[in-house]
Amino acid sequence: MTARSTRPADKFDDDDYPAYTMGRAAEMLGATPAFLRALGEYRLITPLRSEGGHRRYSRYQLRIAGRARELVDSGTPIEAACRIIILEDQLEEAQRINEELRGHDRPESSA
Structure with missing residues (x-):
């Protein structure tokens, strides 16, 4: 039997x-x-394409699309919903980087 990485x-x-x-x-x-x-047109998600050119979506993309659906269902125009989600993602990434940088600035305590 051949070993496989995945x-x-x-x-x-x-x-x-x-x-x-x-x-x-x-x-x-x-x-x-x-x-x-x-x-896809508003560049919120970009599905991968099968060899036959059909769109294929991941679970991660479906979670993002689900968030967009919630916003649209509550009355937010689709273009605005996409922009909101993109901005939320950028904010989350900026906060993560900020926390990492703050962690590097802290003096290490000696035991």
Whole structure:
């Protein structure tokens, strides 16, 4: 038996693996394929393409799309919802970097 670095089942645990077709993704979100295409047009998510050119979505992308769906369902225009999510993501990243930098600035305590 040949050793492999990843087993096929490992892909199911990978949040970034493009496991879902557009139809299945739309069904899971309770949205339309047009909604998912719009998220791509506003550059919120960029689905990977299968060899046949079909859009494929990861679980991570579906979580982002779900957040957009929540905002749109509450009355936020889709373009604004996409911008809000992008800004939230940028803020979270900036806060993470800030915390890392603060951690490096702290003097180490000696024991």
